Amino acid sequence: MWRNRNFLILMFGLAVSSTGLWVGIIGNLEFLQKNVESSFLQALIILAGFLVGIFLAPMAGRIIDRSNKRKILIYAGFARCAAIFFMYLAIAYNNVWWMVVYTLVIGISGTFSQPAMQTMLPLIVKKEELLDANGVNMNIFTASRIVGTALGGVMLVGMSLFAVYTVTLISYVILLISTFFLNVEEKPKETDKSGRKENFFRTLGELYPIVKKQPKVVYGIFLLIPAYLFLAGFNLMVIEISDLQDNPGIKGILYTTEGVCVFIGTFLSKKFFRDNPKLSYMFAITFIIATAHTSLYLADHPVMSILSFGLFGLAAGTLFPVVTTIFQTEVPSDYHGRFFSIKGMVDNIIFQALMLLTGLFLDTIGFFNMVIGFGITSFIIASVILLQYMAKGNRNKRGPVAVTK
Template sequence: MWRNRNFLILMFGLAVSSTGLWVGIIGNLEFLQMNVESSFLQALIILAGFLVGIFLAPMAGRIIDRSNKKKILIYAGFARCAAIFFMYLAIAYNNVWWMVVYTLVIGISGTFSQPAMQTMLPLIVKKEELLDANGVNMNIFTASRIVGTALGGVMLVGMSLFSLYTVTLVSYVILLISTFFLDVEEQPKKADLSGKKDNFFRTLRELYPIIKNERKVVYGIFLLIPAYLFLSGFNLMVIEISELQDNAGIKGILYTTEGVCVFVGTFLSKKFFRDNPKLSYMFAITFIIAAAHTSLFLAEHPIMSVLSFGLFGLAAGTLFPVVTTIFQTDVPSDYHGRFFSIKGMVDNIIFQILMLLTGLFLDTIGFHKMVIGFGISSFVIAFVIYYQYKTKSGTKQKDRLAPIK
């Protein structure tokens, strides 16, 4: 894998662009804080890119399945670079509407580029190396998040927002240039001549008969929900824990601990799940995530909060590469674009709903009751899925043992 030229180019581009992305996110928050007083309006502006992605996802998935993935990544790269110039206008004129345009263009670019990259990985990496590749992918994104947020924070102290977004632009240009060096062989796909309009429900109808027979894919989708419960409120919980402990420094410790444990988790996924990602092990990981969420009830104690975030990072670092590998191997390649586009769209919707719920619960019932509620919900979700899995496994076993009449 480490001698695979295409893989190295893709990961190098991902590392540079993801670092720039997180630098840009720090800039987004700073610009909004300076120009928009309402927290609700700030949230709407941030969500604008996600919302446009939701509407475009079905069309994006079909285009990705029918088109050359390299060209899609190149076009998305050009759009990403162009978006920065809208942000320059926003800063120059202190005009939030230019930032809205920037957010929309970035959202459109991500709607095409992220599923295209996940679809391209199985084309450039051998099947037996996919788990390793997804682990590396997750590690790079985690490291980029740590480096990018730290770099953005340092730059804000002594540099202008123009300089900060210039760093982001340079990272996007490097990604775009590196994409041109990819050399991926793809089988030409037949054009869709049906004339039917792309939409969520049509795409779902096409995917449903394919997915319902792939048990690992179905269970993998549902097993991610407890992790989303934790991730969606990640930043809000970090802020709340910092206030509970009256310790601003705990924020950095929690982010770093979670990131380091993600690295360890991806190593464990390669060690124990390379040959056969058993569902029973994945259920155990999901129960660990639920336990990590519930244990935040003791978050006033610095050691317990660090342990909780470390436990989550360990479990998430193991779970996500394994589930992604299952999606890439068990879903037919002709449907990868549509599957990952729809999955990305649904993920965004779930994240936004859960993030709003986290904020609502923190304001109403408080941190402790919220983490207990979310933790118990995660246990219930995991248990119900596990019960369904055992029930169906037992039924199939009986069918195999039943005498033929």
């Protein structure tokens, strides 16, 4: 895998662009804190980019399945670079609406680039190396988040927001250039001459019978929900914890702690789940995530907040590479683009709802009641899925019941 030229180019581009992405996210948070007081409105603006993904995902999935993935990544790269100039306008005119345009363009780019990269990985690495590749992918993104947030924080101390987003632009340009060096052989796909428009229900109708036959995929989808409950409000919770402790420095500590624990989690995923990613272990990891969320009730104590984020990072670092590998291996490759696009669309809807809910709860019931409510919800979701899984297992063991007269 480490001698695979395409894989190294893809990971290099991901490392550089992800670092720039997180530098930009720190800039986003700084811009919002200066211009928007309400946590709920901050969440609305952050989520603006996801809205476009909801409408484009079905079309994006079909295009990705039937087009050259490298070209899609190149076009998405151009859009990502162009988006930075809208953020320059937002800063120059101190106008939040230009930031909304920026997030929309970034959202369009992500709607195509993220599923395209996930479908490209199985094309450039061997099947037995997929778990390692997904682990490396997640580790690079996590390392970039640590470096990017630290770099963004340092830059904000003595530099302007223009400089922060210039670093982000440079990283996107490097990613775009590196994409031109990819050389991936793809089998030509048949074009759809039916003339039917792409939409969510048509694509879902095509995917449903495929996914239904793969129980690991179905359970994997639902097991991600408790992790999404935590991730959707990640940035807003970090801001709130910083205010609770009256300590701006805790932001970087929480990001770093969670990131280091993600590294450990991905190592554990490769060690214990390489050959057989058992769902029973996945349930245990989901309960750990619920525990991490609930323990944030003590987040006004620095040590407890660090432990909570560390526990979540450990569990998430184990869960996500394994579940992604299940999706890539269990779903037929001809449906990868549509599957990952629809999954990304559903993820966006979930993230929108949960982030808006997080912002609303922070403004109304407060941080402590919110984390207890979300934590209990995670426990309930994991328990219901586990009981259903156990009941199905018991039915399979009993087999068909003989009918006697």
